[in-house]
Amino acid sequence: MTDVLSDEDVPLSKRRVPVTTKTSETSSKKRKSVSVKNEPSDLIPDDMLPLKKRGTATATVGTNGQGSAKKVKREEKPAKSTKVSAAKAKGTSNRNSNGTPKPKTVSDSGIDEKLIAKRKAKKADSKTEGEETSTQEKEEEELYKWWEAESNDGSVKWSSLVHSGVLFPPPYEPLPMHVKLKYKGVPVDLPPEAEEVAGFFGAMLETDHAKNKVFQANFFNDFKEVLTKSCGSKLKVEKFEHCDFTDIFNYYEEKRLEKKALTAAEKKKIKEEKDKLEETYKVCYLDGRKELVGNFRIEPPGLFRGRGSHPKTGKLKARVMPEQVTINIGPDTPVPQPPDGHEWAEVKHDNTVSWLATWKENINGAQKYVFLAANSSLKGMSDYKKFEKARELKGHITGIRKDYNKELKDELMANRQRATAMYLIDVLALRAGGEKGEDEADTVGCCSLRYEHVSFKPPNTIVLDFLGKDSIRFYQEVKVDPQVYKNLKLFKKSPKKVGDQLFDRLDPPTLNKHLQNYMPGLTAKVFRTYNASITMQEQLGKIENKGTVNEKYVAYNAANRTVAILCNHQRTVSKAHEQSVGKIEDKILEIKFQRYRLKQMIAQLEPNMKKSDPEYFQPDIELDDATMVRLTDQIIQRERDKVTKKFQRENEKRATEKEEALPESELNARMKVVDELEAEYKKERKTGKVELKNGMPVEKLKAQIEKLNERIVNTTLQLKDKEDNSTVALTTSKINYIDPRLTVMFSKKYEVPIEKLFSKTLREKFKWAIESADENWKF
CATH class of the missing domain: 2.170.11.10 (DNA Topoisomerase I, domain 2)
Known part of the structure; x- marks a missing residue:
């Protein structure tokens, strides 16, 4: 006897659905x-x-x-x-041919803020009789604290x-006549539409993108299509391998260098x-x-x-x-x-x-x-509502977890799949996922996991390996509830094979519709925000309120890193990372070198101290002779560059103000100071003694050494922070998933300046959080 399947047990792709007719848009x-x-x-x-x-x-x-x-x-x-x-108004247009506005007259420029701004009342005791307000003074706008205002029903935004x-963007500027694409070594006259596209590739010729075979194939297909549309079959450009973009690359590289060489005044004018x-x-x-x-x-x-x-x-x-x-x-x-x-x-x-x-x-x-911008009232309200929705989930999460744990053993396969997906979304902070077209990147989320994305290690460890959002690889080996382990094995049971959906009776809309039963507006995405914020609160609670500001800052980043890893916010190590780390390491060595020089001065002033504590006066193990020579050369070169750049900036400023340029002799005079420092370093290497500064007492030297010790600690912390975060993107979780009021709470409770935690842009974006949370705020 054949079992009768309920509709919920039938895969979504095979269910009978009522046919609805969509009215085509007018x-x-x-x-x-x-x-x-x-x-x-x-x-x-x-x-x-x-x-x-x-x-x-x-x-x-x-x-x-x-x-x-x-x-x-x-x-x-x-x-x-x-x-x-x-009818279209005729007359003089206030636009150029490319749609950009023509320069306005002085009377037309600027915005009349008097229509929307109120002058802030000045305190009575700061005013004196007869005081006049300058007509040049700009009127200040009152800050609209929307988070303190009554909210509307959410339907009308303005x-x-x-x-x-x-x-x-401005219209395309054709290349000079002598700059052309070459095909089989012969220059080709391209119509402007095609020349522009060729220029896009030519400008990128030396990048990794342009060396990517997929990139090349996609570009060339579109390039040929533009060629066909603009000049039919007149031009025969059939194979990418025969195209030479060298002249185009050289032209754009020359333009780039010209732009880089502009003076500060020219850049300011632009x-x-x-x-x-x-x-x-x-x-x-x-x-x-x-x-x-x-x-x-x-x-x-x-x-x-x-x-x-x-x-x-x-x-x-x-x-x-x-x-x-x-x-x-x-x-x-x-x-x-x-x-x-x-x-x-x-x-x-x-x-x-x-x-x-x-x-x-x-x-x-x-x-x-x-x-509107991130710091606007509408965007701020949107962020506020998002985090408040996640906070609201706190009151429902216990019941939701109780229900999905119960349904892990449900007789209906659809319910069992839904419960398993909810477990993975809640515990592993997976995205819900959705269907992708054949021409889109093969990225998946929980509901779109396939047979090949999950493997097993007894007794209850699963291995998840797939491409997540932005084609970032998600790879985790994690212990799960034994029943979840059994369910996932069941979902992979024959006749399923590679390429088949793991959750074939579930999709994001079905899951989100179920979640609405618990709480209005609840979706799978809210779980990520909730888990990110609650994890951040737990991690911040583990930080001891002691140490320097830099130590607390590194601890904050470590907490943020835990959240970023939970949300799979990864990044590839940048090409500049190694160079950046090398600069910080050299900075630490330079500070240690300066500290060693100060100790040598103390040794000359207090010979008995060197006898009683010889180890104190030994250079750090990294400071061998070759390293100290490299560091001194580095310091001298940096000082020369500083003097030269400052001299150039001053002359650029003089040129804009139509003043006479400083003579070359002035630059040579300034360089003498650097020459004296270089001679001092050379003498130290020969004699092994550091020249004493006039009137420098031991106490002052010791105070300078303490300051250098602090700098070494802080810079070492900076280095550790950079290394730890080389493959983790902290910004995404900080901006989008962690309630900003947690960061504000940390700032106020641990006395870490908010400027260290939020950039200027984020301080403007999260002004509502900065002004509404205190040191005792909890998510």
């Missing part, structure tokens, strides 16, 4: 945005309006990708909006939103021009508050690199056009102008999302978004 060119009444239009900063429409101008609001719009009359009092047929859109170009894109106005925008630049075209062994490495990242970009902005607000001759794909007024613009990239078909 063409973006026909779709109209919904008009929603919003903030009065006079809240719009004047410089956010088109140049010719400022003051009492009429602001256009796009309603579709063809540039149709509605006009809003901007008067002294808010006026009702009226719809009119739109009431008014004003921004300048996205910044497109930066100022770049900042001026980006000025209006960097900020937006959210509900009248000035907020920074995050990634407002459209990524330039190039060759995709990918991480790990990505199958698409080398493919062409196509140039993004305005017709691919959807803008999201407040109604009754001027829509940013697309580059001349172009239109936006669509203009939306969706206040339930936090993105400002979106488009789809061509490599993986992923949707790209422009969001």
Whole structure:
């Protein structure tokens, strides 16, 4: 008699599912945005309006990708909006041909902060009668402490939103006539579209990427496709092996060296021009508050690199056009102008999302978004809610573990697989995983583990070996619950073979739907955040509150490293690592060398001390004669470089201020000090005696030695920290998985400056955590 299988025992791929018909989306060119009444239009900063429409101008609001719009009359009092047929405004454009803004006049530049900022009240006792405030003084904005404000229901993200859109990369600049791709030794005249793609590869010619066979194949396939589109079958470029990119590489290498050789003044000028170009894109106005925008630049075209062994490495990242970009902005607000001759794909007024613009990239078909900066209120709220959701899991975790441990022996195979997956996600912090297409990197998570990814070592040790996110290898040998061990063996039972899914009755949506029964919003990802934060709290609790700040800092990093290993945040040892370690080792040797010299001075001043404690005056074992010669040469060369660079900087500054340059004799005079130091070192090597400094007492020499001892300890700790973390990425866990309030708690409780633990960017991103957690805070 055949057993009747329940639907849960049937693999997901073979289940009968109701057929649903998807309604195709309306063409973006026909779709109209919904008009929603919003903030009065006079809240719009004047410089956010088109140049010719400022003051009492009429602001256009796009309603579709063809540039149709509605006009809003901007008067002294808010006026009702009226719809009119739109036509593209004619007149002088405030854009260059590539879509970048033309330089603004002084009166047009800058943002009128008076519309959104309140002047901070000054204390009465600091004011005197007749005191005048300078008209040049910038008004300060009040810090919006959103974490202290009442939260909304989460559906509406903003009431008014004003921004300048996205910044497109500059157009392609053709190569000089003499720089060409050679095919079978013959220079080839390429159309600009193909020449640009050839340039992408040529510029990378000496990199490891360009030597990768997969990279080469993907690049050449896309290159030939561009050639075919741009000039048909006129050019016969058929084999990669016959292509010579040397001239292109040399040209771009020359440009790179020229850029590197620019003076500080020239670099400053370029930066100022770049900042001026980006000025209006960097900020937006959210509900009248000035907020920074995050990634407002459209990524330039190039060759995709990918991480790990990505199958698409080398493919062409196509140039993004305005017709691919959807803008999201407040109604009754001027829509940013697309580059001349172009239109936006669509203009939306969706206040339930936090993105400002979106488009789809061509490599993986992923949707790209422009969001507010990491330190914005919306991003901060998102982070806060994420960590609060993980904290909420604390109240449910005991019940969840009790249930999945019980279901490890469930009669239904689907329930047993689900329980086993939950165990692995909870205990080993595995990602849930998902299906991958044939053209995507072969990365997996828990639900997508295959037959070959798990092996066994009796009595209850499993070996997990697979490529995780970003093609980082996950390899662990770990003891598991005996029943989990039995289940995994059962899931691999014949007729399953290599390539078959281990959890063939489970996928991430099914798992997450089950988790919703325990707690609203609970997903497998929340377990990683919870386990990372709870592990960090446990590790920090083991640190003794003693020692120097540097010792505590290293202990903090060790705790962070435990979390990073749990989450499999690995990295390959960088090429610069060995060189970086060598510099730190040399730094320690130099400090020991200086300490030895001070001890030699004491020996001359107090001969009896050397007799009573000869070992104290011996050089460290690493400081043999050859090492000391190398160190002194190193010190002298570094001092010469310092003097030379400072002299060059001063002359560059004088040139910008149109002052006469310092003569070469001035440089020679400064070098005399270094020459004297070099002569001093040479004399010491000959005589074996260190020259005594005038009036230097023994007590002062001993105090200097103590300072050097501290530096040796601190630098040695720095070296150990660098070595320990060479293959572990600490930043990912610190930014995304560990509740930042734990770091703030550690800083305040252990008296470690927050600047040592969080960079300036992270201090801005996690300002809400810094101001809301104290030394007693617990996750």
